[in-house]
Amino acid sequence: AAGVIQSPRHLIKEKRETATLKCYPIPRHDTVYWYQQGPGQDPQFLISFYEKMQSDKGSIPDRFSAQQFSDYHSELNMSSLELGDSALYFCASSLSGVDYGYTFGSGTRLTVV
Amino acid sequence: EDQVTQSPEALRLQEGExxxxxxxxxxxxxxxxxxYRQDPGKGPEFLFTLYSAGEEKEKERLKATLTKKESFLHITAPKPEDSATYLCAGANQAGTALIFGKGTTLSVSS
Known part of the structure; x- marks a missing residue:
């Protein structure tokens, strides 16, 4: 069965650089969520989209932005990277909200040096 | 403020305990x-959803229950392959986000 695809799997950036993370949801899933998980931490909700519109916003820094495109894939853009942005970034998708559960991707490990 | 708290933080069990x-x-x-179950460096893997107090769901050696204030994940006769971090999360009323607990890291030794 198709899963949530994230790319790249690993990314190394220097401070103050920009990074773009991509997420391809499960086919027919209309909702995408982004989470940030620091070392030894629980996943923290960043932002979600439903039918290409932002549906909710969590603890996402102003330096970050995201969007969902017409093909339902989503991109998380991160600018002016800081050391503290180093984390695993997970994307999850679902069909019409949370009721049927989220499916998470394998994540992108971002390291800022 | 919405909050989810898990305990214990870490749990060590013998196989079958x-x-x-x-x-x-x-x-x-x-x-x-x-x-959810999460293995190191991987995305959380969905286990169960519970919607109302009194509800129970089972999957192999795992059974999840829900009350009005708590949920329990019972592990019966665990095996070493059950070792992982188990995350609990509550969905907000709008269904737009999950609020995660910090997880319980389970280690099962043979």
């Missing part, structure tokens, strides 16, 4: 309570 993981929540208008 049953136990329970606790998840207490204060999520306004809880839409659902989720359990």
């Amino acid at each position: 049953s136990s329970s993981l606790n998840c207490s929540y204060t999520v306004s208008g809880l839409r659902g309570l989720f359990w």
Whole structure:
């Protein structure tokens, strides 16, 4: 069965650089969520989209932005990277909200040096 | 403020030694309570969703239950392959986000 695809799997950036993370949801899933998980931490909700519109916003820094495109894939853009942005970034998708559960991707490990 | 608290933080069991993981929540208008399993460096893997107090769900050696304030994940006769971090999460009323607990890291030794 198709899963949530994230790319790249690993990314190394220097401070103050920009990074773009991509997420391809499960086919027919209309909702995408982004989470940030620091070392030894629980996943923290960043932002979600439903039918290409932002549906909710969590603890996402102003330096970050995201969007969902017409093909339902989503991109998380991160600018002016800081050391503290180093984390695993997970994307999850679902069909019409949370009721049927989220499916998470394998994540992108971002390291800022 | 919506919050999910899990205990214990870490649990070590011998193979076959049953136990329970606790998840207490204060999520306004809880839409659902989720359990996930996470292996190191991987994305959380969906286990269960519970929607109402009294509900129970089972999958192999795992059984999840829900009350009005807590959820329990019971592990019966665990095996070493059950070693992982188990995350509990509450869905907000709008269903737009999950609020995660910090997880319980389970280690099962043979």
